[in-house]
Amino acid sequence: MRRGRFAPTPSGKMHLGNARTALIAWLHMRSLNGEFILRMEDIDTERSRQKWAELALLDLRWLGLDWDEGPDIGGRYAPYTQSERLDRYEEGLLKLEAAGALYPCYCSRADILSAASAPHGLPSEGPAYAGTCRHLTAAERAAKALHKTPSLRFALPEGREVRFEDGIAGSQYFAAGSGGDFVVRRADGLHSYQLSVVMDDADMKITDVLRGYDLLDSTPRQILLYEALGFQAPEFLHVPLLNGPDGKRLAKRHGGIAISAFRERGTTPERLVGWLAHVSGLIDRPEAVSATELIHSFDLSSIPREPVVVDVPDL
Template sequence: MRRGRFAPTPSGRMHLGNARTALLAWLHMRSLGGEFVLRMEDIDTARSRREWAELALLDLRWLGLDWDEGPDVGGPYAPYTQSERLERYEAALRKLEASGAVYPCYCSRADILSAASAPHGLSSEGPAYAGTCRHLTPARRAEKALHKEPSLRFALPENREVRFTDGIAGPQLFPPGSGGDFVIRRADGLHSYQLSVVMDDADMRITDVLRGSDLLDSTPRQILLYEALGLEAPAFLHVPLLNGPDGKRLAKRHGGIAISAFREGGAPPERLVGWLAHVSGLIDRPESVSAAELIGEFDLARIPREPVVVDVPDI
């Protein structure tokens, strides 16, 4: 059985880009006769709020999407909310520690910036980590631990390139050391996205991950974690982003993009679904259509391979 998912972060109102990814992930599974899972990625409790999670469920249902398992309907692999799954992340972390795949890092952000000479890592993280703490002696680690609580980093296997074929972006090759050794638990105890998403998808038997292309460069990290934990990685499909007229990722600066604003303003959901389907290459013009009506015509080959420049729809 094929199983896909949509996993929003409830740190704000769901917007057009989120809705498009949700629609495409849902159509992908429904067109295959598969199961669709909804999961809340609220592991960053400082940014996540319950009201945003509840609003996301309301917005998704308004768009005509449903799910077989999720935080509100339950399922065999519950819980479907990350903040309730911390024991699973700790268990994975202990397994990685036991195998020697992680090490404590005492560097501050300033230390990392000052030592940076490697190419930049993930765009949200700045320079790739130079491995400063990777080869510290036990004595040196004990000395540093007296002054600072460490984060834990995953040690990238040396001389290991990562290859995979993305269902939309095509063949991918990431050379050894891409992005540098990465944090899987912060110094404040917060587990990283990379570790939590791997455990969630493995535990929930996800076979296909369709998500935005901004997460494409996270994929080799996740593949290496799957391998280190003895788990099978799903198939990955990364959808090019929606950009505003200025060529930058669609955001609030381009106008009202919150799905709740369209819903509360009385817009018919079929018109918004039709617009999302049109900018995703699924239909020739932005006509009113329900999500269910798109299932029979869904084809991954029609999804654009480059970012799509759009104006905020007037619906």
């Protein structure tokens, strides 16, 4: 059984870009007679709010999307909210530690920036970590631990390049060491996105991860974590983003992009779904259509391979 998911972060109102990704992920699974799972990625407790999580559920249902398992209806692999899954992330860390794949890092952000000697980082992650703490002796670690609580980093396998075929973006190649060793648990105890999403998708038997292109360069790190944890990696599909007229990723600064704003001013869900489908290459004009009506004609090859520049629709 094919299983896909949509996993919003409840740090604000759901907007057009989020809704487009959700719609495409939902159509992908429904067109394959697969199962669609909703997961709430609220692990960053400083930014996440319950009110935004509740609003996301309302927005998605208003758009005509449903799910087979989720935080509000449960399912075989509950819980579906990251803040309720912290024990699983700790189990993952213990497994990685037993495999010798982790080490404590005492570097500050300033230390990392000053040690960066070349732009070999990943665009979404900043400069590559130079490996400063990877080869500290036990005595050196003990001395540093007297003054600072460490984060935990995943040690990239030496010489391991990553290649994979993305279902939308095509063939991908990441050289060995791309981005450097990365944090899986912060010094304040917060588990990283990379670790939590791998544990979640593995536990929930996700076979297809369809998400925004901004997460493409997280994929090699996640593939390495899947391998280190003994899990089978899913298929990955990364959708090019919606950009505003300024060429930058569609965001709050462009104004009027919240799904709730369209609903509150009387826009019908069919009109908004039709617009989302049109800018995604699924229909040839922005006409009113329900999400269900798009299932039978859904074709991944219709999805644009480059970012789509749009104006905020006046619907």
